[in-house]
Amino acid sequence: MPPPRKATSKPKKTSVLSSPQGNQPLAHTSRGRTRRPTEKENYRVSETQSTVRRQATKEKKAEKQKKRALKATYQENPDDFENEPSELHSDTDRDEDTMFSDHALQTKLSSNTKVLAFSMGKMPPVSHITSGNARQLKAPTLDSDNTNDDEESSGDDSDKNDYPQSDAGASQTDEKDGNTIEEQMSATRASKRLLDTEEAATVAMKMKKLSDGSRYPSRVKVADFDDVSKDILVTAISLFRCLIVTKAPFPDSIADETMLGKDAWREACQLKGVNIKLTPLAIKMLLKRTSHVRGELKTKMRSLTRTFFGFRSSESRDIIRQNRDLAEALKDGSSFVFKDWKAKTGIYKTELLQDGINVMWFANRNDEGIVYNQFFNPMPIKLIALMLTTIECCIDEWMQGVKEDIRFTAITYGSVYNNHLNSLQRFDERTAPYKLFERICDNLHDVARFHAGVVDTPTTFSDASRISDEAIEDAIREHQLQEESGRRG
Incomplete structure (x- = not known):
C-alpha cells in the first residue's frame, strides 16, 4: 500500500462581514467560517477614522472663529461695510449646501440613497469615513454646531468599521458600499484642496476689488494715509462736519453731499498751503x-432732553402714564420749542436749544465752534432746525411711556427737519421788521462762546502788549552810546 499523503494547508480566502452585534467586523473564510479581524486591521481602521474626525473638527472650529471675528467687526463698525456680509445672513446654511454642488465627488453612498433608508429590520452599515467625506463637500458651516451629526457619528463608530485589511496590506472592498479606504482618503484630500482653492479665489477677488477702489473689505482708517494726506484729511473731516450741520444736515442727494466733501478738502488744502488730489478713499472717509455727526448729536441730546423735561425710567404704571402724557403734550403744536412750553411763550428761546449747542460745538476753546467760528457766527438757521429735529426724536423715544431707541436717520426724520426749517423761515419773514430771529441767532452764538471760555475783549486791550516805536528807538540809541564808550576806553 502506498504511504498516506500528508495533508497540506492552503491559505484561506477571507471576506469581511459586519457582526450582528455591531461591535467588530467579522472575516468570512472560504469554508464559511467567520473570524474576527486582527488587531492590526482594527488599528488601521481606527487610526484612519480618528484622523478624519480630527481634521473635520479642526476645520469646523477655524470657520467658527472666522465668523465670530467677522460678526464682531461688523457690529462694531457697520459703516465700514457697504452691505451686511453674506456670511451673517440667516440663510447661510442653505446657500452653503449648494455652493459647491458643481464640484461634488460622486460616490456609491451618495448615489444610492435608498440604501440608507430606515427599516425595522436590519440597518445597513454606513461608512463613517464616507459620511465624513460627504460633509467635507459642503462649505464649512458657520452658524450651526451640527451637534446631532456629531452625536450620530460617535454613536455609530462600532457599526462603521467595515474596512479591515489583509496582512499583506491590500485593501478589501466593502461589499455594501464598494469604497476602499484609499479611495475615501483620496476623496477627503480632494475635497480639502477644493475648499482651499475656493478660499484662495475669494481672497483674490477681494484684493482685486481693493485695487479697483470699488470696495474696501477691511476697515479704512486715517492712519492708512501718508503723513501729508493724513494732516489734510484730519482738517477736512472737521471742516466737513461743520459744513454738514450748517449747510445740509439731511442732504437731498449724494451729489450734494459729495460737493460738500470737495469743498472741505479744498479749504483744508488752502489752510495747510498744499494741493493734494482728493482720492475716492478720502471722499469715502x-x-x-454725515451719519456720525448726527448720531453724536442724538446721543448727547438724549440725556439732556430726559433731564430737562423730567422723563423717568420706571416699571410703575403711573410713571409710564406720566411719561406718555408728557411726551404727547410736548409734541402738541411743537410746544417744546417755547421757553415756557406749558404756556407756549418765548418761541425758539428754550434753554434746551442753547444747552445742546454748547455741549456739541462749544464745549471748550478747542472745540469746532471756536476753531471754525466762521460757520457758526451768526448761528445758522439750518443748524437750529437740526437741533429742534433732534430734540423731537428724543421726545419720540418716550411716546410709549418707556424709553425706546429710535434711529435718527434721513428716511425717518428728513421730513421732520424740513417742517422745522419751514417754520423757522416763516418766523424770520414775519418778524423781519423787528429782527427777532436775527437776535435769537446772535444770542445763541454769543452765549455759546462764553460757555467755551472765550471772552471777546475790546481791541484797545490787545494793543496794550504792543511794543511802541519809541521804545525801539531808545534801545538803538542806548546801544550806540555803549559802543562809543567802549572805543574811548
Whole structure:
C-alpha cells in the first residue's frame, strides 16, 4: 500500500462581514467560517477614522472663529461695510449646501440613497469615513454646531468599521458600499484642496476689488494715509462736519453731499498751503461723517432732553402714564420749542436749544465752534432746525411711556427737519421788521462762546502788549552810546 499523503494547508480566502452585534467586523473564510479581524486591521481602521474626525473638527472650529471675528467687526463698525456680509445672513446654511454642488465627488453612498433608508429590520452599515467625506463637500458651516451629526457619528463608530485589511496590506472592498479606504482618503484630500482653492479665489477677488477702489473689505482708517494726506484729511473731516450741520444736515442727494466733501478738502488744502488730489478713499472717509455727526448729536441730546423735561425710567404704571402724557403734550403744536412750553411763550428761546449747542460745538476753546467760528457766527438757521429735529426724536423715544431707541436717520426724520426749517423761515419773514430771529441767532452764538471760555475783549486791550516805536528807538540809541564808550576806553 502506498504511504498516506500528508495533508497540506492552503491559505484561506477571507471576506469581511459586519457582526450582528455591531461591535467588530467579522472575516468570512472560504469554508464559511467567520473570524474576527486582527488587531492590526482594527488599528488601521481606527487610526484612519480618528484622523478624519480630527481634521473635520479642526476645520469646523477655524470657520467658527472666522465668523465670530467677522460678526464682531461688523457690529462694531457697520459703516465700514457697504452691505451686511453674506456670511451673517440667516440663510447661510442653505446657500452653503449648494455652493459647491458643481464640484461634488460622486460616490456609491451618495448615489444610492435608498440604501440608507430606515427599516425595522436590519440597518445597513454606513461608512463613517464616507459620511465624513460627504460633509467635507459642503462649505464649512458657520452658524450651526451640527451637534446631532456629531452625536450620530460617535454613536455609530462600532457599526462603521467595515474596512479591515489583509496582512499583506491590500485593501478589501466593502461589499455594501464598494469604497476602499484609499479611495475615501483620496476623496477627503480632494475635497480639502477644493475648499482651499475656493478660499484662495475669494481672497483674490477681494484684493482685486481693493485695487479697483470699488470696495474696501477691511476697515479704512486715517492712519492708512501718508503723513501729508493724513494732516489734510484730519482738517477736512472737521471742516466737513461743520459744513454738514450748517449747510445740509439731511442732504437731498449724494451729489450734494459729495460737493460738500470737495469743498472741505479744498479749504483744508488752502489752510495747510498744499494741493493734494482728493482720492475716492478720502471722499469715502469724509462722507461717513454725515451719519456720525448726527448720531453724536442724538446721543448727547438724549440725556439732556430726559433731564430737562423730567422723563423717568420706571416699571410703575403711573410713571409710564406720566411719561406718555408728557411726551404727547410736548409734541402738541411743537410746544417744546417755547421757553415756557406749558404756556407756549418765548418761541425758539428754550434753554434746551442753547444747552445742546454748547455741549456739541462749544464745549471748550478747542472745540469746532471756536476753531471754525466762521460757520457758526451768526448761528445758522439750518443748524437750529437740526437741533429742534433732534430734540423731537428724543421726545419720540418716550411716546410709549418707556424709553425706546429710535434711529435718527434721513428716511425717518428728513421730513421732520424740513417742517422745522419751514417754520423757522416763516418766523424770520414775519418778524423781519423787528429782527427777532436775527437776535435769537446772535444770542445763541454769543452765549455759546462764553460757555467755551472765550471772552471777546475790546481791541484797545490787545494793543496794550504792543511794543511802541519809541521804545525801539531808545534801545538803538542806548546801544550806540555803549559802543562809543567802549572805543574811548
